[in-house]
Amino acid sequence: xxxxxxxxxxxxxxxxxxxxxxxxxxxxxxxxxxxxxxxxxxxxxxxxxxxxxxxxxxxxxxxxxxxxxxxxxxxxxxxxxxxxxxxxxxxxxxxxxxxxxxxxxxxxxxxxxxxxxxxxxxxxxxxxxxxxxxxxxxxxxxxxxxxxxxxxxxxxxxxxxxxxxxxxxxxxxxxxxxxxxxxxxxxxxxxxxxxxxxxxxxxxxxxxxxxxxxxxxxxxxxxxxxxxxxxxxxxxxxxxxxxxxxxxxxxxxxxxxxxxxxxxxxxxxxxxxxxxxxxxxxxxxxxxxxxxxxxxxxxxxxxxxxxxxxxxxxxxxxxxxxxxxxxxxxxxxxxxxxxxxxxxxxxxxxxxxxxxxxxxxxxxxxxxxxxxxxxxxxxxxxxxxxxxxxxxxxxxxxxxxxxxxxxxxxxxxxxxxxxxxxxxxxxxxxxxxxxxxxxx
Amino acid sequence: xxxxxxxxxxxxxxxxxxxxxxxxxxxxxxxxxxxxxxxxxxxxxxxxxxxxxxxxxxxxxxxxxxxxxxxxxxxxxxxxxxxxxxxxxxxxxxxxxxxxxxxxxxxxxxxxxxxxxxxxx
Numbered sequence: 379x380x381x382x383x384x385x386x387x388x389x390x391x392x393x394x395x396x397x398x399x400x401x402x403x404x405x406x407x408x409x410x411x412x413x414x415x416x417x418x419x420x421x422x423x424x425x426x427x428x429x430x431x432x433x434x435x436x437x438x439x440x441x442x443x444x445x446x447x448x449x450x451x452x453x454x455x456x457x458x459x460x461x462x463x464x465x466x467x468x469x470x471x472x473x474x475x476x477x478x479x480x481x482x483x484x485x486x487x488x489x490x491x492x493x494x495x496x497x498x499x500x501x502x503x504x505x506x507x508x509x510x511x512x513x514x515x516x517x518x519x520x521x522x523x524x525x526x527x528x529x530x531x532x533x534x535x536x537x538x539x540x541x542x543x544x545x546x547x548x549x550x551x552x553x554x555x556x557x558x559x560x561x562x563x564x565x566x567x568x569x570x571x572x573x574x575x576x577x578x579x580x581x582x583x584x585x586x587x588x589x590x591x592x593x594x595x596x597x598x599x600x601x602x603x604x605x606x607x608x609x610x611x612x613x614x615x616x617x618x619x620x621x622x623x624x625x626x627x628x629x630x631x632x633x634x635x636x637x638x639x640x641x642x643x644x645x646x647x648x649x650x651x652x653x654x655x656x657x658x659x660x661x662x663x664x665x666x667x668x669x670x671x672x673x674x675x676x677x678x679x680x681x682x683x684x685x686x687x688x689x690x691x692x693x694x695x696x697x698x699x700x701x702x703x704x705x706x707x708x709x710x711x712x713x714x715x716x717x718x719x720x721x722x723x724x725x726x727x728x729x730x731x732x733x734x735x736x737x738x739x740x741x742x743x744x745x746x747x748x749x750x751x752x753x754x755x756x757x758x759x760x761x762x763x764x765x766x767x768x769x770x771x772x773x774x775x776x777x778x779x780x781x782x783x784x785x786x787x788x789x790x791x792x793x794x795x796x797x798x799x800x801x802x803x804x805x806x807x808x809x810x811x812x813x814x815x816x817x818x
Numbered sequence: 819x820x821x822x823x824x825x826x827x828x829x830x831x832x833x834x835x836x837x838x839x840x841x842x843x844x845x846x847x848x849x850x851x852x853x854x855x856x857x858x859x860x861x862x863x864x865x866x867x868x869x870x871x872x873x874x875x876x877x878x879x880x881x882x883x884x885x886x887x888x889x890x891x892x893x894x895x896x897x898x899x900x901x902x903x904x905x906x907x908x909x910x911x912x913x914x915x916x917x918x919x920x921x922x923x924x925x926x927x928x929x930x931x932x933x934x935x936x937x938x939x
Contacts, residue, residue, distance in 0.1 A: 410868060413896045420898055421868055422857040485854040489865055492854050543822070553847075554839060556920050558830035560862060565825060613821070621936070623862045624921045626829045634935065689934040694925065698863025698871060768924070775870035 385446025392438035399431030457514035524596030529580030568616025637688035669720030676712025701761030746799030835920030846913025
């Protein structure tokens with residue numbers, strides 16, 4: 379693989395995972411509202427297929443960006459291009475084995491990592507290879523590191539740490555006590571999401587630095603302060619997932635206090651609103667910037683939602699409802715996916731000297747975001763209905779789900795729209811990504 | 819690391835229901851993972867949304883496991899029939915019994931403070 383091509387191969391594969399992952403999400407949603415639909419691949423198989431594919435999309439696209447950007451923009455040739463190839467094939471091989479195990483109905487893990495735990499070993503190996511290649515490459519950099527290099531390194535380190543932690547349940551000390559097991563599972567998952575956020579948000583800062591041409595974007599005190607805030611939340615903010623698990627109370631109080639520090643980020647977004655709009659006017663002709671702008675909208679919405687559901691008194695009612703799903707979908711699609719697609723089109727633009735034809739991408743962007751907003755609102759209404767009926771009535775679970783069903787129908791239709799939007803974007807991005815110099 | 823160590827030990831020291839974590843319950847836990855039950859069900863509100871939360875699924879029916887046994891044996895409109903044998907059903911029920919005895923979800927008696935915290939009564 380050439381020094382730039384290796385990053386593109388990661389990204390190209392990730393786009394396929396995205397399209398297939400959203401398709402699986404549509405299938406799972408249809409099975410939710412039409413029991414018995416497509417029984418060859420029932421819900422307990424389609425859901426983990428959906429989750430694993432979209433998580434692969436996020437990681438592979440972010441990793442591909444790191445491999446692409448380091449040699450091209452920091453004049454840092456990768457420590458070992460061969461390790462990149464080994465990393466790629468272990469990642470893809472393990473991914474296919476995981477998908478195969480789900481299709482065959484061979485489980486054995488826990489939520490989100492439902493595959494047989496033996497497959498965790500090659501995942502760890504592939505991340506160790508990535509860590510070696512990354513740190514051996516960036517340690518050669520002279521002078522001050524921009525914040526995104528710290529963020530990418532932190533993301534890699536914490537993925538390894540939290541993935542190991544997520545597998546501690548195989549030891550009886552952790553696995554034989556339901557409270558310890560669930561608490562540590564969600565401690566690991568919370569921080570694991572933080573680890574991929576470090577990779578993705580680092581990519582966003584890198585893109586803003588390049589698009590604006592202002593190196594201070596990645597080296598200002600504010601950039602480092604926000605990185606530190608994100609790191610604190612990554613390490614200590616996880617327990618809002620487990621407020622209702624009977625672990626020690628101090629874990630909950632500490633996480634509540636840490637989660638509320640995100641109010642600082644919300645205040646900054648509101649404070650900078652006008653300058654964001656000014657920048658939007660300046661760069662609106664750039665496709666990559668339009669994706670970043672969409673992510674800013676979703677950051678605002680999801681941050682407000684995250685802050686609300688992190689308050690224990692509200693979490694008491696929203697926990698275990700579709701409001702939690704709205705938050706995770708808004709974050710993974712609205713924030714992570716928009717930033718990463720911005721990265722994809724930043725690279726596409728560099729693959730050709732000609733002007734890109736982007737009409738289909740723009741339509742896809744609007745369709746994706748419109749469908750996502752409908753999807754997000756319907757999940758919040760479904761969650762609100764479930765919370766209201768669970769606490770204020772004597773209805774059974776089946777009766778409550780009957781009341782929630784109309785919202786889930788809207789959610790499913792919006793999900794199909796979301797898939798069509800993503801398919802338009804991916805089908806346009808793939809040929810552009812691998813176009814030869816001068817081609818469209 | 820130090821923080822993690824505290825969470826792993828005193829933060830999650832919890833003995834309620836321990837005596838119900840028998841060898842059969844342990845086997846039930848493995849089956850729970852083997853059949854990916856968490857894809858559709860929740861424990862303490864964590865998991866899938868297709869089926870009901872299972873934390874207190876047994877005591878909600880007065881500790882009578884007959885309904886749960888029937889669901890496990892034949893499936894329902896939404897739950898597939900996994901063709902479980904009697905020993906597997908016994909294991910899963912033993913695991914559900916352990917979870918049931920270990921805690922309560924959702925919390926029924928609580929007080930909300932002006933700071934937004936929740937005190938379990």
